[in-house]
Amino acid sequence: MMLFDSFLIYPALAGLGVAIAAAPLGCFVVWRRMAYFGDATAHASILGVALALSFEMSIFAGVLIVALLMAATVSTLSNRGYAMDTILGVLAHSALAFGLVAVSFLQGVRIDLMAYLFGEILAVDLLDLTVIWAGALLVLTLLWWRWSALLTATLNPDLAYAADIDPRREQLVLTLALALVVAVAIKVVGVLLIAALLIIPAAAARPFAATPERMALMAAAIGAISALGGLQLAFVFDTPTGPTIVCLAAMLFALSSVTSLLFRGSSA
Amino acid sequence: MSLVTLKDLSIRHSGNPVLTDVNFTIDKGEIVTLVGPNGSGKSTLLRAIIGALRPSSGQVIRAPGLRIGYVPQKLHIDATLPLTVRRFLSLPKRVSNSVAEQALDQAGAGQLAGRQMSRLSGGQFQRVLLARALLCDPQLLILDEATQGLDQPGSASFYQQIETVRQQLGCAVLMVSHELHVVMAASDRVICLNGHICCEGEPEHVASAPEYRALFGTGTQGALALYRHEHNHSHDSDCGHDPQSHKAAE
Secondary structure: OOOOOHHHHHHHHHHHHHHHHHHHHHHHHHHOOOHHHHHHHHHHHHHHHHHHHHOOOOHHHHHHHHHHHHHHHHHHHOOOOOOHHHHHHHHHHHHHHHHHHHHHHOOOOOOOHHHHHHOOHHHOOHHHHHHHHHHHHHHHHHHHHHHHHHHHHHHOHHHHHHOOOOHHHHHHHHHHHHHHHHHHHOOOOOHHHHHHHHHHHHHHHHHHOOOHHHHHHHHHHHHHHHHHHHHHHHHHHOOOHHHHHHHHHHHHHHHHHHHHHHHHHHHO | OOOEEEEEEEEEEOOEEEEEEEEEEEOOOOEEEEEOOOOOOHHHHHHHHHOOOOOOEEEEEEOOOOOEEEEOOOOOOOOOOOOEHHHHHOOOOOOOHHHHHHHHHHOOOOOOOOOEHHHOOHHHHHHHHHHHHHOOOOOEEEEEOOOOOOOHHHHHHHHHHHHHHHHHHOOEEEEEOOOHHHHHHHOOEEEEEOOOEEEEEOHHHHHHOHHHHHHHOOOOHHHHOOOOOOOOOOOOOOOOOOHHHHHHHO
């Protein structure tokens, strides 16, 4: 039996690329409790779409710029008297609102807002695919290169300083990687569900991993299964693809949680 | 030359002075203990030495190529981060199994290599942190309230471990502690800090110094009595603390 019809090859490869890049980064998002940060960056990217469309540049570039701006704003505003989740709550939702308003101002451009909010993986062309894989490989290279330093800085900033690692630089590396993932994932799952692709596979992998590396690899595998399986399920049941991918990931998370509960219950 | 020299070090935190004109050196093989009330800048001083804080003025001079082993005050490892003791020791630099085992043995944490960090008891956790600090064969071991959260036998045995380590490695030790009686016994030199250095010297000298008594009052007398039984004199303090308030509580 053929798993994929040939017209599903591009979407499958696109989903795979995003899932594999998002998973290890998602582990850091989980370990560092940056889930809201990921959400805020992703939501802000709709503003990037508006920017890209009004200045006629690529969506990728527009989203990347706004995601980086968002990250800079968050780090500037943090430690200024508001709790982090308050700042992110304000920024995430206002960025989304401003983005939606900005898009409505664009005259003469007919855009399908739904495509950016929930992704449009079936419309991926060769250029999109190239951008997605280039971005994904860049993220993976970045994480591979900084892995030890990132982990040390995640454990404790002072431990990092004592080992001549500047935790602020590592934070910047993560921010950059996050902006890249958001920029490449927008076509696949859309603004609203990018954070899900970061967090759910990592969370599902946690109970079965003994080391950070294994958790990242398992998260990548779970992400890949969700992307490919979700694509196929969406095709079979004629459901929207992005949400179907996330649904499958969520079911894998549920399965992982139940399994680990049972396992722990029997061994205790 | 000294391992670390602080020259007129001042550090401000969002405008407020935390440390003012601190001059300090630590030499090879010395055990120096910092004591001082909460918020007196003890951790700040240590963090300036490891390079985590930039001085507002003054200098931190480290001997060239100085190897520092740092045991942080507390290390919260998020439960979402799976990490074995063995993997932890290889952060950020990969170490061989034999080096890792030797460090664990030296720190009294043998047999723990395969355990998850988040499942360790407080005492085990501190020993693993100590083992990690020993990996670089440190010339200077820095401990920031390393026994916080340990019960009395636990912290006593931890300090014994440090003493053993120092004898084996010959490293200098700089530590912060609130357990005055323990640290006083083991230290070559005690520094009493409260935003600036109030007094310093051998443990007996500091314990009887008026500045020290002004800061800690008589509340520590029972503990200190283990090592020094007579506090029979009192001076007026000239370093800005208010001995009167402590006297009032007597």
